[in-house]
Amino acid sequence: MSYIEAADMIDAASEALAYLKNTPRPTGRGREAEFKWDRLAGACWTYLGILMDRDVGGPVPALLSQFYYAQSIVDQMKFGMDNDETEDYRDNALYCDADGFKYYGPNDKDPSKPGEPIRFVRDEKDERGNVKWSQGFYFFNFIKMWIEGVQTPTNNAICKGRDLAVTVPDIDAMIWCKRALKTLNVVIPTKVDEGFQLADDAFETMSKYWVHELAHYYGQVDDGPLVDVPAVDEDGKPEYDADGKRGKVYRLARLVNLVANMPELAANTAEAYAYFAMAVYVEAL
Structure with missing residues (x-):
């Protein structure tokens, strides 16, 4: 079930980016059309740190390369889900714990x-x-x-500490950790209360982490796998975990801090794709 929902989330993300790429804000064409553009463009900025051009459509010129990079990752995910293989024919492997x-x-x-x-x-x-x-x-x-x-x-x-899942590009493998199998919800709730937030624990699902790990799997940054970017606090200063080690961008609060202070790094972190896909999918339910 989580894999199927992750595929639906990726479909929603791919459709959203394709729409934004070619569509200026439809001002004056009805509240529904305006709301759709505002919702998708808002998600693109909030989670991927990419600002859309209201007048001509697509990203603002300075963020064009980031937009195309993010779109390429999402489209590679979609190809993999649709065809049960990667475009470069990797020997994909999936394991439950190591x-x-x-x-x-x-x-x-x-x-x-x-x-x-x-x-x-x-x-x-x-x-x-x-x-x-x-x-x-x-x-x-x-x-x-x-x-x-x-x-x-x-x-x-592998699967150390609080790890939920791990992607190992060297062996083209994704590994689910025991902690994920025991603690995560499988899919997003079918009914949510008014005022829900994606930061709520109910949205910590296996479907979300499928997207997160697939972003690692497909993303290539500086000739290496797309990473979990080091976390910053609301002032842009390094943020540390309880064990004294530099934290990484997991969960919504840290992603929001990253976008607010270093938006150019958002599309280089896996959590951004998970939240973007989840946001556009949940709104479409």
Whole structure:
């Protein structure tokens, strides 16, 4: 159910951006038409930090590249949902938690190629020509994974702390964490009270996090995956979590602070796509 609703949210986001791209504000053409434009343009600014041009349609000229970048990510999500594959034919993988990944060290036999120890397997090399798995790897379902500087032989570092889901671009995989499966609502409530806010816990759903993680999966920023941007407070100063570590943009309050202080970064953070898609989808219900 959450996957189906996420697909509907992505459809709504794709339709909204296509409409805004070519439509100036329909001033004088009726309250309904004006309200539609205001609602969608407002969502584009509130969540993606992209201001629309009321007179000619599309984004204001200074934000054209950000708009096209955001639209490309949403349209790639839509293609994937519609066709059950990516446009670049990645080997997509989906896992429920990472417990199935087992560590194999340099002296262990390669489980995917029985025979020599991993340190002697020469047909898989990194971009520098070195043996790719010199430190070993985590292995599950014929997928090999080793995240340099993050994983250790005793800790795969996935689904740690308060993680709900994790996208690992290196193995083209999305991993749902146990915490998400136990705590998140599956879909958005079909009935909401007047005055609801997307910040309400009822909207912390698996469908929302599908969109969030797919933004990581498809987004490429500076030759790397689209990230969770470091959080700032309402004054634009760095914001920290309770453990003293620099916080990241999760939940609506932090996204709003980011847009208010650094709107140019909003389209580079996954949470923006989740809230934008949710906002235009909920209003369309």
